[in-house]
Amino acid sequence: MRRNETMLVDFYEFTMANGYFNSPFKDKVVYFDLFFRSLPDKGGYAIFAGLESIVEFIENMSFSEEDLTYLKNRNLFSDDFIEYLRNFQFTGDIYSVKEGSIIFPNEPVMTVRANIVEAQLLETFILLVFNHQSLIATKASRIKHAAKGRVVLEMGARRAHGVSSANVGSRAAYIAGVDATSNTLADRLYGVPAAGTMAHSWVQLFENEVDAFRHYAKVYPNNATLLVDTYNTLKSGVPNAIKVIKEDLVPKGITNFAIRIDSGDLTYLSKQARKMLDEAGLTTCKIVVSNALDENLIKALLDQGAPIDIFGVGERLITAKSDPVFGGVYKLVAIEEDGQVIPKIKISDNPAKITTPHFKKLYRIYDKDTGKAKADLISVYDEVFSEEKPLTIFDPEHTWKTQTFTNYTIRDMKEQIFKGGKRIVDLPTLEEIRAYTKEEIGRLWDEMLRFEHPHKYYVDLSEKLWTTKLNLIKEMKQQANEEK
Amino acid sequence: MRRNETMLVDFYEFTMANGYFNSPFKDKVVYFDLFFRSLPDKGGYAIFAGLESIVEFIENMSFSEEDLTYLKNRNLFSDDFIEYLRNFQFTGDIYSVKEGSIIFPNEPVMTVRANIVEAQLLETFILLVFNHQSLIATKASRIKHAAKGRVVLEMGARRAHGVSSANVGSRAAYIAGVDATSNTLADRLYGVPAAGTMAHSWVQLFENEVDAFRHYAKVYPNNATLLVDTYNTLKSGVPNAIKVIKEDLVPKGITNFAIRIDSGDLTYLSKQARKMLDEAGLTTCKIVVSNALDENLIKALLDQGAPIDIFGVGERLITAKSDPVFGGVYKLVAIEEDGQVIPKIKISDNPAKITTPHFKKLYRIYDKDTGKAKADLISVYDEVFSEEKPLTIFDPEHTWKTQTFTNYTIRDMKEQIFKGGKRIVDLPTLEEIRAYTKEEIGRLWDEMLRFEHPHKYYVDLSEKLWTTKLNLIKEMKQQANEEK
Numbered sequence: 001m002r003r004n005e006t007m008l009v010d011f012y013e014f015t016m017a018n019g020y021f022n023s024p025f026k027d028k029v030v031y032f033d034l035f036f037r038s039l040p041d042k043g044g045y046a047i048f049a050g051l052e053s054i055v056e057f058i059e060n061m062s063f064s065e066e067d068l069t070y071l072k073n074r075n076l077f078s079d080d081f082i083e084y085l086r087n088f089q090f091t092g093d094i095y096s097v098k099e100g101s102i103i104f105p106n107e108p109v110m111t112v113r114a115n116i117v118e119a120q121l122l123e124t125f126i127l128l129v130f131n132h133q134s135l136i137a138t139k140a141s142r143i144k145h146a147a148k149g150r151v152v153l154e155m156g157a158r159r160a161h162g163v164s165s166a167n168v169g170s171r172a173a174y175i176a177g178v179d180a181t182s183n184t185l186a187d188r189l190y191g192v193p194a195a196g197t198m199a200h201s202w203v204q205l206f207e208n209e210v211d212a213f214r215h216y217a218k219v220y221p222n223n224a225t226l227l228v229d230t231y232n233t234l235k236s237g238v239p240n241a242i243k244v245i246k247e248d249l250v251p252k253g254i255t256n257f258a259i260r261i262d263s264g265d266l267t268y269l270s271k272q273a274r275k276m277l278d279e280a281g282l283t284t285c286k287i288v289v290s291n292a293l294d295e296n297l298i299k300a301l302l303d304q305g306a307p308i309d310i311f312g313v314g315e316r317l318i319t320a321k322s323d324p325v326f327g328g329v330y331k332l333v334a335i336e337e338d339g340q341v342i343p344k345i346k347i348s349d350n351p352a353k354i355t356t357p358h359f360k361k362l363y364r365i366y367d368k369d370t371g372k373a374k375a376d377l378i379s380v381y382d383e384v385f386s387e388e389k390p391l392t393i394f395d396p397e398h399t400w401k402t403q404t405f406t407n408y409t410i411r412d413m414k415e416q417i418f419k420g421g422k423r424i425v426d427l428p429t430l431e432e433i434r435a436y437t438k439e440e441i442g443r444l445w446d447e448m449l450r451f452e453h454p455h456k457y458y459v460d461l462s463e464k465l466w467t468t469k470l471n472l473i474k475e476m477k478q479q480a481n482e483e484k
Numbered sequence: 485m486r487r488n489e490t491m492l493v494d495f496y497e498f499t500m501a502n503g504y505f506n507s508p509f510k511d512k513v514v515y516f517d518l519f520f521r522s523l524p525d526k527g528g529y530a531i532f533a534g535l536e537s538i539v540e541f542i543e544n545m546s547f548s549e550e551d552l553t554y555l556k557n558r559n560l561f562s563d564d565f566i567e568y569l570r571n572f573q574f575t576g577d578i579y580s581v582k583e584g585s586i587i588f589p590n591e592p593v594m595t596v597r598a599n600i601v602e603a604q605l606l607e608t609f610i611l612l613v614f615n616h617q618s619l620i621a622t623k624a625s626r627i628k629h630a631a632k633g634r635v636v637l638e639m640g641a642r643r644a645h646g647v648s649s650a651n652v653g654s655r656a657a658y659i660a661g662v663d664a665t666s667n668t669l670a671d672r673l674y675g676v677p678a679a680g681t682m683a684h685s686w687v688q689l690f691e692n693e694v695d696a697f698r699h700y701a702k703v704y705p706n707n708a709t710l711l712v713d714t715y716n717t718l719k720s721g722v723p724n725a726i727k728v729i730k731e732d733l734v735p736k737g738i739t740n741f742a743i744r745i746d747s748g749d750l751t752y753l754s755k756q757a758r759k760m761l762d763e764a765g766l767t768t769c770k771i772v773v774s775n776a777l778d779e780n781l782i783k784a785l786l787d788q789g790a791p792i793d794i795f796g797v798g799e800r801l802i803t804a805k806s807d808p809v810f811g812g813v814y815k816l817v818a819i820e821e822d823g824q825v826i827p828k829i830k831i832s833d834n835p836a837k838i839t840t841p842h843f844k845k846l847y848r849i850y851d852k853d854t855g856k857a858k859a860d861l862i863s864v865y866d867e868v869f870s871e872e873k874p875l876t877i878f879d880p881e882h883t884w885k886t887q888t889f890t891n892y893t894i895r896d897m898k899e900q901i902f903k904g905g906k907r908i909v910d911l912p913t914l915e916e917i918r919a920y921t922k923e924e925i926g927r928l929w930d931e932m933l934r935f936e937h938p939h940k941y942y943v944d945l946s947e948k949l950w951t952t953k954l955n956l957i958k959e960m961k962q963q964a965n966e967e968k
Contacts, residue, residue, distance in 0.1 A: 005647055007669040010639065012680030014668065019682075019703045025689060032685070070672055076704065116689060123683075124667075127642035128650060135645075155494065158611035159809050161619075162648030163489055166612060169646070183608075184498065185491040188554055196496030198503075199607075201516070201816040204828050205509060205600060208963070219503045220560065231831050231960060264833050319808040325643050325799040332685040344688050347715050349748050476715060479692070 006061045007070075010124045014071065017117045018081045025116055031334040031341070031359045032119050034110035034130060036103075037352060040138055040323040041295075044454030045444060047141055047437060048109055049172045050133035051099035051417070052427055057125050058090050059423065084117075091421035092118055095414040097362065099428065100175050100437035102444065103134070104376060104459045108333070108360050111414065123330045132165070133172040135326035136318070139295075140173035141441065143313055145449055146295035148302060151310040153195060155182035155290065156318025169318045175433050177441075178313075191430055197223065197260070203230035209237065213244040217257075221249060225258040225288055228273070233261055238273045242280045250282075258286035258310070266291065267306040274307040286310055294322065295451060331355045341381065345472040357472050358465060362413040365391065365405055366443065373443050374405060375458035376413075380465050385410050393460040396469075403458065490545045491554075494608045498555065501601045502565045509600055513820040515843045516603050518594035518614060520587075521836060524622055524807040525779075528938025529928060531625055531921060532593055533656045534617035535583035535901070536911055541609050542574050543907065568601075575905035576602055579898040581846065583912065584659050584921035586928065587618070588860060588943045592817070592844050595898065607814045616649070617656040619810035620802070623779075624657035625925065627797055629933055630779035632786060635794040637679060639666035639774065640802025653802045659917050661925075662797075675914055681707065681744070687714040693721065697728040701741075705733060709742040709772055712757070717745055722757045726764045734766075742770035742794070750775065751790040758791040770794060778806065779935060815839045825865065829956040841956050842949060846897040849875065849889055850927065857927050858889065859942035860897075864949050869894050877944040880953075887942065 020026055039046055063071075063085045071077055071085070092114025103109050110126070112119050144152050154173040160166035170186030180195040181187065187194035198216055206212035209231060217224045226244070228237025241259045249257055259277070261269050266289045277285045289301070290312030298311055315321060333355060334343050343357035359381040365374045377385075377393055385391060387410055395401035417425055428436070447455035461469065504510055523530055547555075547569045555561050555569070576598025587593050594610070596603050628636050638657040644650035654670030664679040665671065671678035682700060690696035693715060701708045710728070712721025725743045733741055743761070745753050750773045761769045773785070774796030782795055799805060817839060818827050827841035843865040849858045861869075861877055869875060871894055879885035901909055912920070931939035945953070 005669065007672050008641065008647060008650060009668050010641055010666040010680055011668050011671075011678040012666065012682055015681055015704060015707075016683060016686050019686070019700060020689075022703060023699055028689070030685075030689070067672065076707065116685075120683075120685065124641050128644055128647070131643050132645045132649070157492065157494055157608050158814075159615050159811075160612055161616045161645035161803070161808070162652055163492060163612070164646030164648045165616070166492060167646075182494040182496065184493050184495050185489065187495075188491050188551065194495040196494055197499055198496055199500060199604075200830050201514075201600075201604065202500050202503070204816045204830055205504075205512070205514070205819065215507055216503060219506060220499060223499075223560065229832070231963075232833070263837060315809040315811075319645070319803075321808055324645070324803040324805055324808045327643075327799075332688045335689065346684050346688055348713070349716070353747060479715075 004062065004064055004067070005057060005125070006063055007067050008125055008128070009121060013120045013123055015076060017120050018077045020116045020120070021081045021084060022078055028116045029113065029336040030116045030119050030332055032112045032123070032330050033108040033333045033355075033360070034112075034126060034328060034330050035106055035108055036134070036326060036328040038105055038327060040135060040320065040326055041142065041451070043138065043142060043451070044448035044457065045102050045104065045138075046134055046326070047137035047176055048097050048101045048103045048130075048134055049099055049137040049175055050129035050168075051096055053129045053133065053168060054126055055417065055423060055427060057129070058094075058122065058418070061088060061090060063088055088121075089421060090114065090118055090122070090418065092418065093416060093420070094418040096417050097413045098415065098436060100433040100440065101413065102373070102440045104457050106356065107362050107376060107378060107459055108414075109362070111359065113359070127328055127330050131326040131328040133168055134328070135320045135324070136169045136172035137176040138326070139317055139320040140176035140178045141437075142295040142451065143298065143317055144177035146298040146302070147311050150308065152178045153180050153182065153310065153312045154178045154317055155196070155312045156314040157183040159315035160318045165318065171430065173317060174430065175437055177434070177438060178317075197225040198227050200227060200230045203227060209240045210243060213240055214248060217244050217248045221252060221254055222256060224249065225260050227260045227262060229261050229263045233264055233269050234272050234276070238276050242276065242282060245282055245285065246280060255284040257284075258288050260288040260290065260312070262290050266308070267301055267304045270306045270308050288312060290314065292316060299451070333357050334359045343468055343472060345469070345476060347473065347476050354473065356461065356465065356469055358468055360465065364411045364413050366409045366411065368407045368409055371443055372445055373457070374408065375403065375460060377410075377460055377462060378465060379462035380468065383462055383464055393458070394463075395458070396461045396466055488546065488548055488551070489541060489609070490547055491551050492609055492612070493605060497604045497607055499560060501604045502561045504600045504604070505565045505568060506562055512600045513597065514600045514603050514816055515818040515825070516596045516607070516814050517592040517817045517839075517844070518596075518610060518812060518814050519590055519592050520618070520810060520812040522589055522811060524619060524804065524810055525626065525935070527622065527626060528932035528934070528941065529586050529588065529622075530618055530810070531621035531660055532581050532585045532587045532614075532618055533583060533621035533659055534613035534652075535580055537613045537617065537652060538610055539901065539907060539911060541613070542578075542606065542902070545572060545574060547572055572605075573905060574598065574602055574606070574902065576902065577900060577904065578902040580901050581897045582899065582920060584917040584924065585897065586857070586924045588941050590840065591846050591860060591862060591943055592898075593846070595843065597843070611812055611814050615810040615812045617652055618812070619804045619808070620653045620656035621660040622810070623801055623804040624660035624662045625921075626779040626935065627782065627801055628661035630782040630786070631795050634792065636662045637664050637666065637794065637796045638662045638801055639680070639796045640798040641667040643799035644802045649802065655914065657801060658914065659921055661918070661922060662801075681709040682711050684711060684714045687711060693724045694727060697724055698732060701728050701732045705736060705738055706740060708733065709744050711746060712743045713745050713747050717748055717753050718756050718760070722760050726760065726766060729766055729769065730764060739768040741768075742772050744772040744774065744796070746774050750792070751785055751788045754790045754792050772796060774798065776800060783935070817841050818843045827952055827956060829953070829960060831957065831960050838957065840945065840949065840953055842952055844949065848895045848897050850893045850895065852891045852893055855927055856929055857941070858892065859887065859944060861894075861944055861946060862949060863946035864952065867946055867948060877942070878947075879942070880945045880950055
């Protein structure tokens with residue numbers, strides 16, 4: 001039986017939920033925003049991934065008898081709360097940006113409107129999925145960008161942080177443009193194309209390298225990528241590969257073959273190997289490289305003119321090694337009282353940790369002529385903007401910095417996914433998500449895609465929202481002073 | 485239905501396995517070693533974790549009809565190979581160090597003896613599990629060491645790299661000495677004690693902070709950890725916590741309560757809070773802190789005299805943020821021919837990547853008086869050492885460096901787990917593994933536990949093994965030259 005993931009909940013969600021359940025707040029309708037605070041690797045953008053997993057989780061939430069017994073035995077929870085969990089199902093609303101969207105810090109990318117008990121029980125899983133999958137998609141997008149159109153293979157399963165890290169990690173990388181995965185299960189589960197040919201053990205097992213290559217070429221004549229660095233890349237591996245390709249594949253009219261270099265100085269070795277292959281007339285032979293690659297190493301290889309066709313990327317993609325934490329948070333931003341939405345705020349000594357209150361909309365403003373994204377605008381949920389009128393936005397930190405758009409389109413980024421607990425949209429296929437992401441990246445300025453000091457994209461608050469926030473901060477400060 | 489993980493296999497394992505299956509090597513018995521090359525965070529030791537997951541995987545390996553159809557449709561594999569997979573079961577032998585053991589670079593911590601097809605199909609999963617769980621256990625051990633006996637809570641689920649990262653990550657952290665987890669599912673699945681109290685949303689939802697604390701203390705009088713940094717830690721949070729504890733809990737005779745600080749300067753705030761609590765007579769009130777902690781921050785806090793009782797550790801533990809890749813590899817080291825074990829080697833331009841050939845044993849040498857570990861010795865499988873005789877070992881890189889032991893005990897670190905495909909040992913419980921790890925860490929010198937330039941533990945090769953390796957390197961080099 002598949003392990004039920006409903007209990008993947010931080011224990012404090014249960015203590016709080018039970019606490020609310022036994023209080024006047026039991027049926028209180030609240031709004032939680034999902035957002036993140038800073039871009040991994042000091043990049044210019046992030047990719048939102050994981051919506052499908054979140055929807056699947058919510059639709060399948062169910063506490064087993066064993067789960068309930070476990071909770072009962074903790075002697076912390078009331079019987080009626082346990083009874084409530086027995087029949088638990090989500091009854092709220094969820095608004096979210098589409099999976100594969102480009103997202104920026106401090107934007108509400110998902111909003112959960114539900115009673116407080118339900119909203120709390122979703123928190124851990126939503127954060128886990130959002131943080132993990134967006135992290136990997138964002139990293140993969142950078143890597144694919146560095147490869148400048150060349151093929152990138154995700155081959156990190158053996159260094160992944162557990163089974164789901166390998167599986168949904170492959171999926172997230174594919175969304176962001178990576179071309180295939182080494183992980184067969186990711187193909188079975190999600191349709192990420194799986195690929196791969198041979199390891200060093202193959203070469204080691206045969207009497208000699210030529211025999212190893214020859215046998216492989218015999219079994220897989222149309223799919224031979226020969227691993228050339230088991231003994232000595234240039235003295236043994238490449239010459240033996242050339243020999244086998246020329247003797248066993250070329251005579252059959254085959255032109256699709258490759259060599260793979262997995263160690264050493266990849267620039268030097270790929271240049272020398274290219275020369276040797278070309279001199280042997282094997283100009284169609286592709287060169288695959290791997291070995292702890294990431295976007296910076298790939299960029300360096302290409303800057304040095306390394307003639308590489310395909311990059312195999314492992315541990316540094318699947319773990320997002322250079323910056324493995326995507327700091328997504330899930331914060332209470334409003335409550336309902338008598339049908340009115342009342343904004344709530346969390347104050348902090350650290351200004352970056354003060355939340356933006358209220359039930360909010362997220363708009364993206366595009367230049368009408370170029371189609372490029374110009375800025376994002378966060379507003380109160382009931383504000384309406386017309387493309388017919390000029391739109392002035394201002395920086396929420398430096399309010400004297402304003403920008404006025406006249407020739408623009410404006411897009412409401414979030415759509416409602418759940419209404420009264422029921423999903424009301426069809427989820428896109430993986431290929432649709434991938435195509436959407438590619439399109440969205442195409443709408444970013446090149447200056448946002450670079451790795452060094454990328455252009456900082458504008459994410460502004462509407463004046464109404466900004467005023468609301470400021471007033472709440474003042475109010476809270478006053479209240480804190482009075483309480484002293 | 486639970487998703488079968490058997491297909492979590494790098495695709496090249498299938499292409500190789502099918503290639504072997506249709507070759508004279510089909511039934512070739514081979515030996516693969518599992519080892520890692522360098523210690524995360526430049527530490528002094530690592531902890532082996534994941535054996536239970538590996539055993540469970542191997543015992544449950546099974547290809548479904550859908551898996552077989554998928555493979556068939558790839559048009560790469562022979563019908564008899566697909567048929568073989570339909571009835572697949574592991575028939576080999578596995579030798580492994582115990583879960584929770586202290587391990588060092590380049591040691592064979594697990595050896596798989598099986599026919600080449602089976603040995604290849606296990607590779608990806610063994611590596612994934614070993615790399616992930618050992619990484620987290622090792623990181624957690626460092627964090628627990630930094631806390632100097634204080635309680636450490638693992639609370640990283642929301643930043644974990646997927647579901648299994650959260651679940652088995654909690655388990656690995658617990659093995660290494662962490663005291664509890666926030667993740668309820670890790671308790672349900674593995675028995676890691678789950679704990680937790682309240683989030684900022686709890687405090688925000690109530691009319692004011694005092695009401696929030698008061699309601700919590702009412703519902704959980706014996707388990708109240710009040711989160712004091714929602715508005716202002718010292719001006720509002722701590723005074724309100726003191727008020728509620730004194731008015732609502734102390735009169736009931738309760739002495740078990742705590743405050744939690746989740747932001748700001750934790751040294752300053754904990755010192756001030758301690759002072760305020762003590763002045764209010766609440767000397768038993770514990771102080772819990774959290775906020776991107778790891779071993780270095782914990783050490784810094786304690787060095788500064790921060791009066792902290794409990795550390796909550798999240799993203800930096802569950803992702804091993806400072807060094808999130810544990811570079812375990814799985815390499816062919818020998819084959820059998822007519823019942824004889826024939827060592828195999830992989831050469832590399834990078835000396836560190838040259839494998840140590842042969843079917844090997846791993847011994848640990850302890851000082852008889854202190855019980856402390858002195859060095860590890862890797863030998864050929866059939867070498868026997870007697871504690872009665874002095875034992876001289878030498879550094880495999882600097883062979884003039886020798887060490888002779890006279891008063892020692894020697895322990896064979898690996899035990900046979902599978903024999904002919906059947907498991908022949910009972911696996912220890914989680915508590916047993918945890919106790920074993922604690923004991924093993926107690927047998928390390930303090931100099932190995934420190935973070936800055938820890939003492940490098942000796943891992944030496946027996947003379948017989950060293951000679952075998954050297955001869956094979958020469959042989960390979962000669963062969964490469966002849967082939968030119």
